[in-house]
Amino acid sequence: MQIRKLSNDDAYAVEAFLMSRAFSSMFLLSNMDKAGLEYTGEAFSGEYWAAYDKANEIQGVFAHFWNGNLMAQAPDPEARQALTTHFLANAERPLAGVLGDSEQARPILNTLNLPDHAFNTNRSEGLYQLELDKLHLPEGASSARFKLISAAEAQKSLLSSWLKDHELEALGAEPTQKHEEHIRTRVKQMQAGHSAWVLLDEGQPVSLSGFNATLPEIVQVGPVWTPPEHRSQGYARTIVALTLQAAKERGVQKSVLFTDNAAAVKAYEAIGYQQNGCFHLALLKEPWDLKNKMALA
Numbered sequence: 001m002q003i004r005k006l007s008n009d010d011a012y013a014v015e016a017f018l019m020s021r022a023f024s025s026m027f028l029l030s031n032m033d034k035a036g037l038e039y040t041g042e043a044f045s046g047e048y049w050a051a052y053d054k055a056n057e058i059q060g061v062f063a064h065f066w067n068g069n070l071m072a073q074a075p076d077p078e079a080r081q082a083l084t085t086h087f088l089a090n091a092e093r094p095l096a097g098v099l100g101d102s103e104q105a106r107p108i109l110n111t112l113n114l115p116d117h118a119f120n121t122n123r124s125e126g127l128y129q130l131e132l133d134k135l136h137l138p139e140g141a142s143s144a145r146f147k148l149i150s151a152a153e154a155q156k157s158l159l160s161s162w163l164k165d166h167e168l169e170a171l172g173a174e175p176t177q178k179h180e181e182h183i184r185t186r187v188k189q190m191q192a193g194h195s196a197w198v199l200l201d202e203g204q205p206v207s208l209s210g211f212n213a214t215l216p217e218i219v220q221v222g223p224v225w226t227p228p229e230h231r232s233q234g235y236a237r238t239i240v241a242l243t244l245q246a247a248k249e250r251g252v253q254k255s256v257l258f259t260d261n262a263a264a265v266k267a268y269e270a271i272g273y274q275q276n277g278c279f280h281l282a283l284l285k286e287p288w289d290l291k292n293k294m295a296l297a
Contacts, residue, residue, distance in 0.1 A: 030213035051079035068096025094287030105280035
């Protein structure tokens with residue numbers, strides 16, 4: 001296997017490789033669409049590497065993004081190991097996490113050999129997909145009692161509170177000053193974008209949903225958050241279904257999401273999602289300096 005650092009000149013071949021595995025490559029594809037294949041330090045940009053076989057065909061892709069997360073699509077074991085070894089030797093920035101298809105992420109993490117105590121979360125979740133022509137709208141979802149508003153229309157304090165609670169509960173984040181700064185950045189990005197919504201029930205905000213990766217034909221759902229006082233009332237399935245219905249009307253054909261929450265699985269299956277694989281989330285408490293094997297403050 002030959003490892004090459006990628007540039008924007010490689011975009012066509014990389015996109016073709018990733019699109020053949022789109023449901024577990026959405027972060028890679030969406031970030032590449034937003035920022036290209038060359039690292040600038042700006043949001044969504046990253047350093048990309050590919051493993052090529054003797055026929056000069058791509059067998060795997062790694063990307064180390066602006067936020068420190070390593071994302072992989074390398075189903076071939078030889079390519080994956082070669083990319084992991086190359087990443088360990090050449091990464092110039094700290095590592096914040098590893099995300100990707102579970103069968104690929106686990107051996108990558110084994111090679112990185114980071115201690116268990118370094119992670120906020122290190123788990124596999126079910127990967128669910130849906131053809132939007134098979135979307136089921138929950139009963140009453142089209143009722144006049146419900147209204148979707150964009151994140152830009154929602155109160156900043158509400159989004160901040162909900163996003164913080166979501167990350168503390170779902171991602172194992174810790175309530176530090178650094179995390180508060182992270183949440184402020186996320187809220188700013190969410191309100192500036194066009195991929196997050198709040199569900200109102202008779203004018204009261206009850207649930208949040210968004211798309212964390214988008215392509216013209218596919219959207220990846222996340223985050224989804226319903227505060228505890230509004231749970232068990234069908235709000236999550238309602239907001240996800242309504243946002244997907246709107247996406248379908250814009251020409252989007254498919255959707256994907258990942259979760260390990262039993263109540264969420266029930267809600268998503270009720271609107272048509274079916275599991276097809278697993279996705280791994282390994283997020284570190286602090287960025288990890290791979291060269292010195294020391295967590296950075």
